[in-house]
Amino acid sequence: MEYRPTIGLEIHAELKTRTKMFCDSANDPDEARPNVNICPICTAHPGTLPAINREAVRHILRIGTAVGGTIADWSEFDRKSYFYPDIPKGYQISQYAHPLVSGGTLAGVALTRIHLEEDTARSIHVGGKAGDTERSECTEGGKSFVDFNRAGIPLMELVTEPVIHDAKTAGDFARELQLLLRALGVGEANLEKGEMRIEANVSVSNKEGKLGTKVEVKNLNSFRSVERAIAFEIDRQIALLEKGGEVIQETRGWDETKQITFHQRSKEVSADYRYFPEPDLPKLFLSEIPEFSPENIRASLPELPWERRTRYAPLGLKTDDVEFIIASDVRNIFFDAVIQELGDTRESVILAANYFISDLAGESDGITPASFAKLIRMVSAGDLSSRGAKDVLMVIVKGGGDPEKIAKEKGLVQVHDTTVLTAVVEVVLAQEGKAVQEYKNGKQAALQYLVGKAMRESRGAGNPETLREILLAKLNLK
Numbered sequence: 001m002e003y004r005p006t007i008g009l010e011i012h013a014e015l016k017t018r019t020k021m022f023c024d025s026a027n028d029p030d031e032a033r034p035n036v037n038i039c040p041i042c043t044a045h046p047g048t049l050p051a052i053n054r055e056a057v058r059h060i061l062r063i064g065t066a067v068g069g070t071i072a073d074w075s076e077f078d079r080k081s082y083f084y085p086d087i088p089k090g091y092q093i094s095q096y097a098h099p100l101v102s103g104g105t106l107a108g109v110a111l112t113r114i115h116l117e118e119d120t121a122r123s124i125h126v127g128g129k130a131g132d133t134e135r136s137e138c139t140e141g142g143k144s145f146v147d148f149n150r151a152g153i154p155l156m157e158l159v160t161e162p163v164i165h166d167a168k169t170a171g172d173f174a175r176e177l178q179l180l181l182r183a184l185g186v187g188e189a190n191l192e193k194g195e196m197r198i199e200a201n202v203s204v205s206n207k208e209g210k211l212g213t214k215v216e217v218k219n220l221n222s223f224r225s226v227e228r229a230i231a232f233e234i235d236r237q238i239a240l241l242e243k244g245g246e247v248i249q250e251t252r253g254w255d256e257t258k259q260i261t262f263h264q265r266s267k268e269v270s271a272d273y274r275y276f277p278e279p280d281l282p283k284l285f286l287s288e289i290p291e292f293s294p295e296n297i298r299a300s301l302p303e304l305p306w307e308r309r310t311r312y313a314p315l316g317l318k319t320d321d322v323e324f325i326i327a328s329d330v331r332n333i334f335f336d337a338v339i340q341e342l343g344d345t346r347e348s349v350i351l352a353a354n355y356f357i358s359d360l361a362g363e364s365d366g367i368t369p370a371s372f373a374k375l376i377r378m379v380s381a382g383d384l385s386s387r388g389a390k391d392v393l394m395v396i397v398k399g400g401g402d403p404e405k406i407a408k409e410k411g412l413v414q415v416h417d418t419t420v421l422t423a424v425v426e427v428v429l430a431q432e433g434k435a436v437q438e439y440k441n442g443k444q445a446a447l448q449y450l451v452g453k454a455m456r457e458s459r460g461a462g463n464p465e466t467l468r469e470i471l472l473a474k475l476n477l478k
Helices: 054-066 167-184 223-242 294-299 305-315 319-326 329-342 346-358 369-380 386-399 403-409 418-431 433-440 445-457 464-477
Strands: 004-014 078-081 091-094 109-118 122-128 138-147 154-160 196-205 215-220 250-255 260-266
Touching: 004 167, 004 223, 054 109, 054 154, 054 167, 054 294, 091 109, 154 167, 167 196, 167 223, 167 305, 196 223, 215 223, 215 260, 223 250, 223 260, 305 319, 305 346, 319 329, 319 346, 329 346, 329 369, 346 369, 346 386, 369 386, 369 403, 386 403, 418 433, 418 445, 418 464, 433 445, 433 464, 445 464
Parallel strands: 215 250
Antiparallel strands: 004 154, 004 196, 078 091, 109 154, 122 138, 196 215, 250 260
């Protein structure tokens, strides 16, 4: 029987702001000391009142504009009630009926909404069961600790439409979102640090136009985990239905070690949260705030990832190389400067990408775009061999310097003088009679062998193409 999987994603990402969402406590995700960045507001002392972080709202509007969403003219915050030790108020301030952004598309996937809320505190369990690291139960004799540094950090929630039908598309979408958040400068979105958290709603159905029972999968802390967990859950649900079983609506975790999903709890529905408008915060009339006008928000957007891909397309770079470069603003800025130095010469740019990615691994510390471009021009002109270029690069990275000067000092500049190189070839031909005969008998590999010998005879200084031409001319006369 043919089953069709359907996946929708819910992705939370911490936003990069100076302070938390509703108070003046510092927003510092790297703070290692527990309960340092806290105040009466984010720890929910009685009588305290929240205030909206203007920068966080602007971040959401910029994200929404980048993905072509509809920006709300009027919005509000809501109370979402649920009880966990990491929710200090007993409710979370979020958005329900009137999100800041509706619709939009990213990586070909339709979006439902993008809204703003506050993050929870962090639970640390000693002696707890394997599973949900945030909210697992402790075994007998175990202890639970709560660090409120994270409580109240601005949190974006993005919800996709249920239009994804395979694990790879889901993973690619999440990668593209991380790339967008970094390009916009609104957050680092590091999964391993919990700054971006992905939940997948997975269902399967064998009936055209009808969705199956939705299962939410959590604990997805890498893109590979997203793809593996979705693939496992699809197979699990299909196997269950094939046996005549029934898929139940639930929340399941992902066990990275066992590579399986496991039951955590019954899935809540919106009624369980008892949403109602947050009475302690004003309504947002966005059209009345000049800095939030569509024109100002659009003007604040940098070049977006897909725009970078389009710009690089005519240069003939490999897809993987383009993705590596645009994944980091530092890499992108450096490589753009190199392109400008090279004058958009297609062959030189491709060569530059090879050295930048393979030999520098995208790290540009110690070398300027102008210096790197000069090195590439020397290789393109045949003045420096590939091996010589690598050696010069390492010298520059460690201590700086001019590529041409370094190459001369180390005797790496290639010789083009045919008189000098002809003498080198004559010596090689006199020493390698066997290889000469093999070439005459039709063995083409013998020619490359002779070129290599000539390179060694010239101590690496001979231009290989010039040596090859001289060898061919001499061999054809013999």
